[in-house]
Amino acid sequence: MKQYDYIIVGSGIAGLYTALQAKEHGSVLIITKGSIDDCNTKHAQGGIAAAVSKGDSPELHFRDTIAAGDGLCDDEAVRILTGEAPARITDLVNYGVPFDTVEGEIALTREAAHSVSRILHAGGDATGAHIEMTLSCQVASEIQVLEDCLATEILLEEGRVSGVRTLDSRLGAVEEFGCRFLILATGGGGQLYKFNTNSAIATGDGIALAYNAGAEIMDMEFFQFHPTALRLPGVAPFLISEAVRGEGGVLRNVKGRRFMTDYAPEGDLATRDVVARSILYEMKKTGANNVFLDVTRLPVHVLTTRFPNIYRFCLEHGLNIARDMIPVAPAAHYMMGGIRTDTWGETNIPGLFAAGEVACTGVHGANRLASNSMLETLVFSKRIVEKTGDKTDTGKRIKKRSTSRMVEARHSLPWREAYKAAPVPSLFSLQQLMWDKVGIIREQEWLTVAANTLAAWQRSLPRPTDRPSYELNNLVLTGRLVTEAAILREESRGAHFRSDFPAKSREWQRHIVFTRE
Secondary structure, eight states: OOEEEEEOOOOOOHHHHHHHHHSSOOOOOEEEESOOTTTSGGGGOOOEOOSSSTTTTTTHHHHHHHHHTTTTOOOHHHHHHHHHHHHHHHHHHHOOOOOOOETTOEEOOOOOTTTOOOOOTTTTTTTHHHHHHHHHHHHHHHHHHOOSSEEEEEEEETTTTEEEEEEEEOOOOEEEEEEEEEOOOOOGGEEEESSSSSSSSSSSSHHHHHHHHHEEETTTEEEEEEEEEEOOTTTTOOOOOOOOHHTEEEETTTTTOOOOGGGGGGGSSSHHHHHHHHHHHHHHTTTTTOOOEEEETTTTHHHHHHHHHHHHHHHHOOOOOTTTTEEEEEEHHHHHHHHOOTSSBSSSSSSSEEEEGGOSSSSTTSSTTTTTTTHHHHHHHHHHHHHHHHTGGGOOOOOOOOOOOOOEEEEOOOOOOSSSSSOOOOHHHHHHHHHSSSSBBBHHHHHHHHHHHHHHHHHHHOOOSHHHHHHHHHHHHHHHHHHHHHHHHSBBTTTTTTTOOOOOOGGGGGGEOOOOO
């Protein structure tokens, strides 16, 4: 078995940035189930939030993040996130990420629930693609990458990580690799839902790997639905960045009326959960399948230079957004729960770390503040390497895991009796079930149907043998964790809304944590 100091599973911004930092401290191997650029990072449009302007501060960024998180953010983690943000932006600049500038200074825009303009972007609305391309070029010349290699099991010795078992998805060969530190950077689980803005790789792989190894999984009921994804017949949902509303775009119903002030004083710049639910309510009231995002009053040069990808994509599908309103509806976007880590990215399993969307660091709470996702990835990936690196500043080292002081409710997945024979699910049937029963608005009856169905499906699934069957197994398990957590949380908070428990409860200001029996 080949041995490495670091094995990193995933090749989005979390995997690439961590690998570039870790190569200074030992041997590094990146394992990715597709090609190096198969990830969600390249789809990220809005940008990265950081307090880098004279009118901003880490304290202000901290307050905005805490407010969006609706009572469930970990204060210490958010302090770290906002305080270390400017230094991580410097890292990206040094790697060569071409952030947009105005008169020699980095250009900043504003997004919903931010009190000031603090969103850095590159290529207008192509921030993720520019970061992914910049980092992957550096990695390709310096670090070993195994493509088409699916991680299928975390190997343990005496309770500590010893390596990972993999499957070559082209040849079917099984191989094992040993390591001192295993870092999961596999992304989220957006493919759980019929309508989503994610890459096809977002199948909950890291969640399943970690859960099956005994790691703690936290806050899975909080799945963020982006309010504005392009909704055209026959066209896959395409993200219309929140920055479009930040630049002056407004939401209108099918009758042409602005409606967001009916639901929130912040109007079009309310938090994502509020806007997503408001759009659903408005669609139901008008009997429509979408609302419209209107940017026709913005200057054409702003649309073509600030949002070139959105402008071009819509034009290719018959929409000139300079004169046509954009049909939009909510879509699954970001998994705020995940593998529970401390402020150094470490899980409850020694040697196992998680970074990026697959991790639950506590910074997002019940509702992620826009453009904090890539920032979280950078800040906590850096801390993983600081914790594990041979040249670590001993002042930053810790002897034991620091954990949230918030009360936790610990559970294992319950055994559910199948109420009817369950055929082996397809990806489509799973996505339809999750969208219909465990979506933006939830209630006990629907959730119970979904929970029973998912449990029956999990028992009916044959042993996985190839990439599609592993991915379906991983999605069903991830779907069970989302659904069971949603049943347990009998309140509405952030992105989790229960129509049968529409109010927020002080009793539920705590985290739900799952571990395998």
